[in-house]
Amino acid sequence: MIRLERVCYRYEGSGAAVEDLSFEINRGEFAALLGENGAGKSTVAKLIDGLVKPASGTVTVAGLDTRKTKTSELAKRVGFLFQNPDRQICKNTVREELAFGLELRGLDRAAIDERVERTLRDFGFDGERGPFTLSRGERQRLALASIIAAEPEIMILDEPTTGLDYRECMRVMEAVKGLNENGATVLMICHDMEVVLDFARRALVLSKGRLIADGAARRIFRSACAMEKASLSPPQITQLSLRLGAGFEEADTVGELAEAIVKRRRAV
Amino acid sequence: MISVKDLTFVYEGARKAALSGVSMEIRQGGFVGVIGPSGAGKTTLLSCMNGIIPHHFKGDYYGSVKICGKDTFDCSLTELSLVAGTVFQDVDGMLINATVEDEVLYGLENFGLPKAEIAARLEEVLEEVGIAGLRRRSISTLSGGQKQKVAIAAVLALRPQILLLDEPTGELDPASSRLVFSLLKRLNRERGITVVAVEQKIMLLSEFASELAVMSEGRLEFFGPVREVLRHSEELEKIGVNCPRVVALSRELEKRGLTAGTLCVSVDEAEAEVRRVLEG
Numbered sequence: 001m002i003r004l005e006r007v008c009y010r011y012e013g014s015g016a017a018v019e020d021l022s023f024e025i026n027r028g029e030f031a032a033l034l035g036e037n038g039a040g041k042s043t044v045a046k047l048i049d050g051l052v053k054p055a056s057g058t059v060t061v062a063g064l065d066t067r068k069t070k071t072s073e074l075a076k077r078v079g080f081l082f083q084n085p086d087r088q089i090c091k092n093t094v095r096e097e098l099a100f101g102l103e104l105r106g107l108d109r110a111a112i113d114e115r116v117e118r119t120l121r122d123f124g125f126d127g128e129r130g131p132f133t134l135s136r137g138e139r140q141r142l143a144l145a146s147i148i149a150a151e152p153e154i155m156i157l158d159e160p161t162t163g164l165d166y167r168e169c170m171r172v173m174e175a176v177k178g179l180n181e182n183g184a185t186v187l188m189i190c191h192d193m194e195v196v197l198d199f200a201r202r203a204l205v206l207s208k209g210r211l212i213a214d215g216a217a218r219r220i221f222r223s224a225c226a227m228e229k230a231s232l233s234p235p236q237i238t239q240l241s242l243r244l245g246a247g248f249e250e251a252d253t254v255g256e257l258a259e260a261i262v263k264r265r266r267a268v
Numbered sequence: 269m270i271s272v273k274d275l276t277f278v279y280e281g282a283r284k285a286a287l288s289g290v291s292m293e294i295r296q297g298g299f300v301g302v303i304g305p306s307g308a309g310k311t312t313l314l315s316c317m318n319g320i321i322p323h324h325f326k327g328d329y330y331g332s333v334k335i336c337g338k339d340t341f342d343c344s345l346t347e348l349s350l351v352a353g354t355v356f357q358d359v360d361g362m363l364i365n366a367t368v369e370d371e372v373l374y375g376l377e378n379f380g381l382p383k384a385e386i387a388a389r390l391e392e393v394l395e396e397v398g399i400a401g402l403r404r405r406s407i408s409t410l411s412g413g414q415k416q417k418v419a420i421a422a423v424l425a426l427r428p429q430i431l432l433l434d435e436p437t438g439e440l441d442p443a444s445s446r447l448v449f450s451l452l453k454r455l456n457r458e459r460g461i462t463v464v465a466v467e468q469k470i471m472l473l474s475e476f477a478s479e480l481a482v483m484s485e486g487r488l489e490f491f492g493p494v495r496e497v498l499r500h501s502e503e504l505e506k507i508g509v510n511c512p513r514v515v516a517l518s519r520e521l522e523k524r525g526l527t528a529g530t531l532c533v534s535v536d537e538a539e540a541e542v543r544r545v546l547e548g
Contacts, residue, residue, distance in 0.1 A: 037412050037441045083439075135306040163438055165305040165468055167508035191441050194513065231443035236471070236513040239535045244542060254513055257542075258520045264546055265526075 001027045001154060001185045002048055007057035009043055017043040019209040021057070025202075027153075030177075030186045032200035032217060034193075035230050040209040041189045042083075045156045048187070050074040062153055076105055079152035083159040085136070085143035094134075094142060095120070095127035101150045119149040123175070137168030144172055148179055155179055157188040161195055173199050193221065193235045197252060205230050218252050269430065269462050270294040270317055270352075275331035277312060277321060286312040288486040289331075294464065294479075296429075299456045301473030301494070302466045304483035305508035310466040311357070313483065314432050316340070317464065319348040336429065350379070352430040353423030357438060359415050363422075368394075368402045368410075372422050379426065389425050397421040397451060413444030420451065431455065433465040437472065445469065449476040471512050474498065474533045482509055495533055514538040521545065 002025040009018040018040045025031050033041045046052045047059050050071040059066040062077045082088050091097040098119050102112045120127050123145045131142055140160065147155065157176065161169040169192075177199055180186045190196050196203060196217055203217040205226050213226035220226060221234040222242060233239065237257050241248035247264050251257040275290040287309045294300055302310050315321040319340045322329045333340045335351055356362050365371040372393060376386045394400040397417050402410065407418065416436055423431065431452070437445035453476045455461045467473055473480060473494065480497040482490040484507040490497045498504075501511040501519060514532045518541070521527045526545050532538040 035441075036443060137306045159439075163435070163468075165508055166470075166510040167305055193442070231441070233442060236535055236538075237517065240514065240517075240538050240542065243535070243539050254516045254520050257517060258524060258526075261521070261526065261542060261545060262524065265548065268546070268548065 001025055001029075001062060002187065003058075003060040004044075004047070004054075005058045005060075007047060007054045007059060009047060009052060009055050011043075016209050018047065018054075021206075021209070021211055023204060023211055023214060025185060025187060027185055028180070028183055029202055030180045030200050031188070031202040031204060032196040033187060033189045033204050033206065034196065034220075034232060035206035036232075039206040039230065041206055042158055043209075044206070045080070045158050045187070045189060048154075049078045049080045049156055051080075072104075076150075077152060078154045078156060079147035079150060081140075081144055081147055081155070081157045081160055083162055085139040086132075088143050088146075089131045089139060092130060093127065094125045094129050094131055097131055097142060098125075098127075098146050098149050101146050105150060115149050115151075119145050135168075137164045137172075140164060140168070141172055141175070144175055148175065152184060154185045155187070157186065157190075159189050159191065161190065161192055169195065193232065197221070197235045197238070205232075221252070222249075269296040269298065269336060270464070271332075271334040272313075272316070273332050273334075275313075275316060275333060276328075277316065277330075278328040279312075279325060280327045282327070285486050286327075287316070290483075290486075290488045291331075292481060292488060292491050294462060296462055297456065297460045299453065299463045299476065299478045300465070300481055301477035301479070302464065302481045302483065303468065303470060303473060303509055304489075307485075308483040309486040310483050311434055312486075313481075314354070314434055314464065314466055317430075318352050318354045318432050319343060319345050320354075349428075350426055351428055352432055353426055353428035355416070355419045355423055355431070355433040355436055357434040359412075359419050359436075362419050363407050363415060366406060368399060368405050368407060368418050368421075371407060371418055372425050375422055375426050389427075393421045393425045396424065396455075411444065412440045413447055416440065416444070416448050417451065420448075424455070428461070430462045430464065433463070433467075435466055435468065437467065437469060445472060452476065470510055474512050474515075482507065484508070495531060498533055499531055 005022050007018055007021045010016045035041050048061055050066045053067045089097055091100055098116045099112050160172055200217050203220040205213040207230050212229055213220050213223055221238045238252045241251040241257055248260050251260040272290055272292045275287055276285055277287045278285045304310055316333050323345050363371055365374055372390055376389055394403055399417050436448050449472050452463050456463045477494055480494050498511055498515050501515050504511055517538055518532045522529045530541050532541050
């Protein structure tokens with residue numbers, strides 16, 4: 001669904017943001033892109049939705065070479081949630097905001113109205129509210145809702161939970177999870193390892209623009225080398241089970257660790 | 269140090285109070301983490317402590333806030349800014365100079381300090397915050413964590429007794445977030461600076477803060493030592509505040525009859541507790 005082959009990209013006047021990067025994400029995957037600030041994560045997101053084009057190498061999205069495809073064409077296939085929702089909200093009411101992306105895609109009025117009503121219902125929004133009277137978390141959900149209304153095949157999320165409180169974070173992530181369960185491919189940039197553990201199945205770790213680890217999220221968390229290189233700490237329960245050693249290799253959640261403890265006590 | 273009594277504030281034109289009957293005493297040398305869902309009144313509380321409310325934002329104001337014994341209502345913002353320095357949520361909006369050095373100098377020059385004193389404080393604060401190497405760097409080339417440090421340095425240069433911070437790690441990665449909180453902890457421990465930080469990352473607060481203030485819908489729901497507050501993890505979750513996973517683990521082990529309810533707030537504590545359980 002998404003394929004990067006030996007991709008390089010550098011911003012004018014600075015070093016390489018992305019260096020010889022190759023990976024592939026298949027249809028229906030839920031992957032997280034991890035790394036420090038400045039590791040190149042947002043650049044990868046922009047390369048995928050065509051906002052920047054590779055200096056060398058190829059980025060293929062849903063079979064389309066991003067260098068040969070208009071960004072507007074890619075936008076029909078790829079939904080992009082910016083870190084700051086205020087960068088994408090541009091209408092005066094929630095209803096207009098939800099309809100905007102669908103109008104750009106050229107849907108007919110009846111289809112637009114039907115999808116807008118459904119999204120309003122699913123997210124519990126008041127369609128007549130002004131977007132900027134909503135809290136930051138609600139605006140983030142609105143930005144996400146407008147993308148979901150367009151039913152993209154691929155969803156790129158750049159730190160979707162930044163600035164949100166816990167409850168808002170869970171509501172946003174549940175919506176993303178629903179989209180993924182309906183078949184969308186999700187790539188999420190995220191600094192919160194607990195969120196990654198709870199929602200992503202695969203993790204790709206970037207450091208200085210290069211891919212240093214790629215695999216099941218739980219396995220990556222247990223790779224001390226990759227985590228240290230990217231200055232990341234595993235989620236708390238994984239840290240704990242790593243310290244406890246043999247018998248706790250599969251325990252990454254509270255329930256799993258409690259079970260492993262009970263099992264070990266029985267064995268003794 | 270900071271004394272808040274029956275504080276209620278309604279922003280001009282708003283129907284609902286942003287703060288309702290908040291009372292708290294923050295001791296000198298305290299490190300208080302303020303947490304709560306969006307719209308709980310966290311930033312409003314901070315704005316009442318630094319005097320932005322009532323001096324800048326108007327509204328109905330009841331109760332009192334005293335900083336070092338002085339009512340903020342009777343002090344000017346200038347006076348208050350020398351005692352309580354604020355690092356705002358939007359650090360990019362706060363840094364207005366071209367270079368790190370200019371940013372730190374800005375406040376000092378505005379307060380008209382003697383030249384020699386300015387030079388001495390500049391050296392001291394750059395060293396203290398660990399950004400001496402960035403002195404001549406253009407602010408636009410700094411990382412998020414570095415910018416946050418510059419904002420803290422600029423405020424520290426005025427030698428405040430209190431540091432107020434609104435989500436200082438909002439856009440930082442985990443390593444930079446820890447760097448900022450380690451710096452705050454050091455200033456708190458070594459210099460006795462009282463720290464009040466609004467923060468959503470509960471794991472940072474449980475590691476670095478000494479007290480937690482939990483707000484919800486304008487009210488102060490819990491205020492006390494971190495461990496005491498985290499004991500109310502189920503109520504906190506209902507409010508919309510999550511707890512560190514090791515706290516949930518403590519609860520789970522107690523529920524299964526494996527412990528007598530020891531609350532672990534860090535991975536170190538949890539490891540010791542689990543080993544005790546395993547040894548039976």
